[in-house]
Amino acid sequence: MDERLTALVDKIKALEAELEVESARHFAEMQLALQEHTEEFRQELKARQRALKRSTLRYIVGAHPLMIITAPVIYALIIAFVILDLGVTIYQAICFPVYGIAKVRRSDYLVFDRSRLPYLNLIEKVNCAYCSYGNGVIAYAREIAARTEQYWCPIKHARRVLGAHARYQDFVDYGDGEAFRRDLATLQKRLAEVPGP
Template sequence: MITAPVIYSLIVPLVLVDLWVSVYQAICFRAYGIARVRRADYIAFDRQKLASLNVIEVINCQFCAYANGLVGYVREISSRTEQYWCPIKHSVRITDPHERYFGFLEYGDAEGYRTKLDAFRQRLRAPETV
């Protein structure tokens, strides 16, 4: 009970990030022809259907579902942004790279960057822009 206000205070920055990232992709992805990410593919509210959870546990599960789903949603938007602008691996080891990262160009591959950047961008195209 003591930490609940701290934990649930995260809802404010989470909602702000959600709103801002959604506006970001609505504007920028449309401008660059990048296929947009569906929030519903990442944020799922279904644990309230579990009869084994009490009201407090359902609230906790809904909070975690939103927070973790939002992180996945933001990560997918940021990975598409990275692929569009800078599909280059880092020179240092990354602990948990997104799935797109493994197909990025090797660090220092200047020729590949110049010759393959358009192909990376084309793979992100929204169906209506292809």
């Protein structure tokens, strides 16, 4: 990769790290602010959030008929998500130790915290859990696939790839055989040392 692209990628990574730090700081400030307020304030906040809750029956009655008809199609994908989840979990459990690749922590990708929101009814909570699972499994599988690609074939494609994973920018340029031979061992070694992207 040429120096200008490398510098831009480094800037993007630095900005992403800064964004992560700032988001964590903001979250910590919110937590502190909530802890500093009295129980009265917390009860008032919960009451206001509960007031926003739509009853499950009203939610169903108010739903567009096509939403109800397509719901089974959406939820049928749970089978594919579970198979993908089990498949990549077994795959990394067997293969990653053989190649010295740090395992992806599933719990970093599957987060189920929306069910505690008092303004969601039962159906909305189930929908949120489903979306959390589906997107979490895809992100988890993507990181496992990205680590696999980094180990075996860390070469960029000849044309632009939409939505490339975070590891892709470190791959060698398409057609640069010398860089591939020179950098492959280093890219593989990073997978054992650094569990994150």
